[in-house]
Amino acid sequence: MNSARPDVTPYDALLVLSFGGPEKPEDVVPFLENVTRGRGIPRERLEQVGEHYFLFGGRSPINDQNRALIAALEKDFADQGIDLPVYFGNRNWDPYLADTLAAMKADGVGRAAVFATSAYSSWSSCRQYRENLFDAVEQTPGAPRLDKLRQYFNHPGFIEPVVDAVLASLAELPDGGDRARLVFVTHSIPTEMAESSGSEDPAGQSRPAYVAQHRSAADVVAERVRAVTGRAHRHDLVYCSRSGAPSTPWLEPDVNDHLEDLVTDGVSEVVLVPIGFVSDHMEVIFDLDTEATATAERLGMTVVRAATAGVDPRFVAMVRDLVLERAAAERGEQPERSAVGSWSPGPDVCGVGCCPNPRGPRPALCGSDS
């Protein structure tokens, strides 16, 4: 029985690293302060975003979703005979990353793989997590050695649940969604951050990566949907959750503006596909299910929002696959690396100058420049 166990050497643990969110109304303002410290986000925008949280009782679903993912991973690991404890640490809310590292150290964890709940390249979605890892390790003498797992926007375990979710959404529309447009949505970021996303090294995740990676993921999903339905649905990539000063350009079009354009073009049925997100957190339940859905209703359109990967067993198995792949690579083996679409599997270690911080260089873990 022992011999059949997948080998997780050199890892003693897996750390699930996420954004964090408030869990009660009193958490909302301090959470927003944590997220936006030194970011120059206008007070008006903060008040608006606070209202999004209060609309849902001051509780973001994100921590519960991560706890559900961790429970699913623990079960998957047990079923596979993998003996690897799973820890939970957030960048912006309890359980804070530094506290988790202290707990890992106390438990005798010497080295851990890190799964971040963010699939794409950019400072916001990748390097910022690596900077937070650096800071938390600095604060924790004797912290375990950490290896952030590679990006997974093009892993079949992320793509396949989205394909099925789109098919399920189409089936909810009149005539099986024959005329539906697929509108892929991700988080807007400043255009400058989008331009510098990815690595200078063409062998790494080459620049500009953020939009191109999303396009690749959206193209694969649309192609696979076509293979099942036999119908070629037109598809677009648009953005939600724009923040920052109005004078700073961010990626466009906004999903709401795009719906206006689509209605002008005679499109009346839409599947919203939150391709930029791995679970139904606040951006999905507010920006898409609340705001964009209200826009669609006002325009007389029918929209269905496709599910995110969440705790789909294929997504859970993907995390296991990434851990085993990286463990093998760290042992000097040449593991098979799954990837679909036009991008090859990303590097284990981020390249030099990958996804620079727009406010100037800051130390980060898990890169070839750290």
Ligand SMILES: CC1=C(CCC(=O)O)c2cc3nc(cc4[nH]c(cc5[nH]c(cc1n2)c(C)c5CCC(=O)O)c(CCC(=O)O)c4C)C(CCC(=O)O)=C3C
């Ligand atoms: C690319 C990206 C992702 C996807 C990748 C990933 O998942 O990491 C993401 C995820 C998330 N963003 C989240 C929440 C917030 N993001 C904010 C602000 C910002 N996000 C940005 C980018 C991204 N954000 C940026 C460039 C800013 C401007 C400030 C800055 O330069 O950093 C603000 C402040 C208010 C505002 O400015 O809107 C909040 C409250 C939550 C938690 C949701 C929940 O509670 O359920 C999640 C998962």
Ligand SMILES: [Fe+2]
């Ligand atoms: Fe955000």
